[in-house]
Amino acid sequence: MASALSQFLQAVAFGLVEASVISVGAVGLTLSYGVTRFINFAYGEFLAYGAFLAFFLSGAGAGVVGLPVAAVVAVLLVGALGVAVSRVFFRPISDRGALPLLITSIGVAFILRYLLIAGASAEARQLPVPLMRPVEVAGVGLTPLELGVVAVSVVTMLAIHLLLQRTMLGKTMRATSGNRSLAEVAGIDTDAVIRKTWFISAAAGGLAGILYGVLFAPFRPTFGFGYLIVVFAATLLGGIGRPYGAMLGAVLIGLMISLGSTYLSASYDQAYAFIALVGVLLLRPEGIRGGEF
Amino acid sequence: MGDGDSKGRSAGPGIDAIRRYDHAILSARDIETGYGDLQVLFGVDLDVRSDEIVLVFGPNGAGKSTLMRALVGTLPLWAGTVEMNGDDLSGLEANEMVPRGIGYVPQTENVFPNLTVDENLDIGTIHAADPEARREAMFDLFPRLADRRDQEAATLSGGERQMLAMARALMPDPEVLLIDEPSAGLAPQLIERTFEYVDRVRESGTAVLMVEQNVKAALAVADRGYVLDVGENRFEGDADTLRDAERVRDLYLGK
Ligand SMILES: Nc1ncnc2c1ncn2[C@@H]1O[C@H](COP(=O)(O)OP(=O)(O)OP(=O)(O)O)[C@@H](O)[C@H]1O
Numbered sequence A: 001m002a003s004a005l006s007q008f009l010q011a012v013a014f015g016l017v018e019a020s021v022i023s024v025g026a027v028g029l030t031l032s033y034g035v036t037r038f039i040n041f042a043y044g045e046f047l048a049y050g051a052f053l054a055f056f057l058s059g060a061g062a063g064v065v066g067l068p069v070a071a072v073v074a075v076l077l078v079g080a081l082g083v084a085v086s087r088v089f090f091r092p093i094s095d096r097g098a099l100p101l102l103i104t105s106i107g108v109a110f111i112l113r114y115l116l117i118a119g120a121s122a123e124a125r126q127l128p129v130p131l132m133r134p135v136e137v138a139g140v141g142l143t144p145l146e147l148g149v150v151a152v153s154v155v156t157m158l159a160i161h162l163l164l165q166r167t168m169l170g171k172t173m174r175a176t177s178g179n180r181s182l183a184e185v186a187g188i189d190t191d192a193v194i195r196k197t198w199f200i201s202a203a204a205g206g207l208a209g210i211l212y213g214v215l216f217a218p219f220r221p222t223f224g225f226g227y228l229i230v231v232f233a234a235t236l237l238g239g240i241g242r243p244y245g246a247m248l249g250a251v252l253i254g255l256m257i258s259l260g261s262t263y264l265s266a267s268y269d270q271a272y273a274f275i276a277l278v279g280v281l282l283l284r285p286e287g288i289r290g291g292e293f
Numbered sequence B: 001m002g003d004g005d006s007k008g009r010s011a012g013p014g015i016d017a018i019r020r021y022d023h024a025i026l027s028a029r030d031i032e033t034g035y036g037d038l039q040v041l042f043g044v045d046l047d048v049r050s051d052e053i054v055l056v057f058g059p060n061g062a063g064k065s066t067l068m069r070a071l072v073g074t075l076p077l078w079a080g081t082v083e084m085n086g087d088d089l090s091g092l093e094a095n096e097m098v099p100r101g102i103g104y105v106p107q108t109e110n111v112f113p114n115l116t117v118d119e120n121l122d123i124g125t126i127h128a129a130d131p132e133a134r135r136e137a138m139f140d141l142f143p144r145l146a147d148r149r150d151q152e153a154a155t156l157s158g159g160e161r162q163m164l165a166m167a168r169a170l171m172p173d174p175e176v177l178l179i180d181e182p183s184a185g186l187a188p189q190l191i192e193r194t195f196e197y198v199d200r201v202r203e204s205g206t207a208v209l210m211v212e213q214n215v216k217a218a219l220a221v222a223d224r225g226y227v228l229d230v231g232e233n234r235f236e237g238d239a240d241t242l243r244d245a246e247r248v249r250d251l252y253l254g255k
């Protein structure tokens, strides 16, 4: 009886750890949707680039800096990559509507992925993190690393919350999301706001990829595209374009994957997210229409 | 009649002449624009002088909102010029109009629905010299908004939303406020109130260019007006002249 309970609590704990990764990714995806109004399928590649840049910059690769520094640099580089990608591919066609942008983003995903494979090979990699023993509390064990992932995610969510509610940049992002043409005539340089949003969105993607790499080693250059389904499910569940919804969606998807893996079968973990995604589209189709933040 | 230099294209004074004014703050000359292949404006002239309330009216689809969009740069000009205090504004981005002293309240979707009242005003502070003084001034003008500071704009009533839209546009203390049908959809008592607000805006030193369908009520506060029809100015004149002119009455005011 006690062990059934602790098995359940353990599954919930793992679910919340995975939710931490999903949440960072989902908030990033939803922010860019909120201001640009199209679903960026190249977003998964930001995760992959984050993990691989962190890998090459840290001990496991070039060995120049430790993982925390490598992670920060990688996140900033992926942010810059997001700005560059939007500038080169998305901005020139930004007035053509959501569908051309979405299809372009699928093409961009392929380009980025094969560039990464060309540069880094398709080999599976691991971030230089130590193996750690779980800390047990009331029969539930998590490693300090897993707790660290949760902490980084919580801090990131808090930072994004403060950005959106307290800073002028955040308010102009929300204004642009709510009514872009009014934002423009209200004196907001919406091009600049969108550029900054791309940076933040891609950087969040890069960070999610690094957190993924910390938890789920080894990883291949293709992991981002696969994990995009999971991130996407959380984003839609919360209503795309809504950061707080994305956080909630991440918790639900994380729990679903973890409980499914524990009680059904561990071999279908991402399929649970996919089922959730289909369920959302059937039961809550307004999720894909989205809102503003 | 009138104190403007009579340089209209049609000879002689009176409502048929579109007078042009030399010392206007906002001047539009021969504006042409439209959407895609559809030309909507065919050479419109318009001036707003300081301390004036100028009314634009005319039938639905005449191009009144289009004229406003052309003035604030959300629609590119096909021909003609827009000047503010003698500076050519053509080719500027819409977001560059606010620092030049132009405020604009669109006809619809004129607040940020997902932002609170206070946050909508925050957006207005971007180009405001003294944000907190302006915020207080807005709450003096619209006390209703002060009671609803933390409410999301999406949940405001139509009248409150219109107040918020005006307040947001007035935050930077513009030299001229462009406002598109401020009384649309409001109850009769609120319609009069709206024009009182417009009058107070002028008293506080901001000139107003207003599109309105409630022409009689609007003419009560306006100094001058233009009649726009099928993308052209048909008449221009002082408020009294327009009110009394038979042809304007027959065609555009109803009996
Ligand atoms: N975004 C648009 N795309 C294409 N055509 C448009 C657009 N907006 C307006 N039009 C057309 O331009 C013409 C003028 O429209 P506009 O909105 O300027 O008229 P209006 O005088 O403001 O009318 P109302 O009194 O109904 O507000 C109309 O024929 C309208 O159908």
Ligand SMILES: [Mg+2]
Pocket: B064, B065, B066, B107, B180
């Ligand atoms: Mg109109």
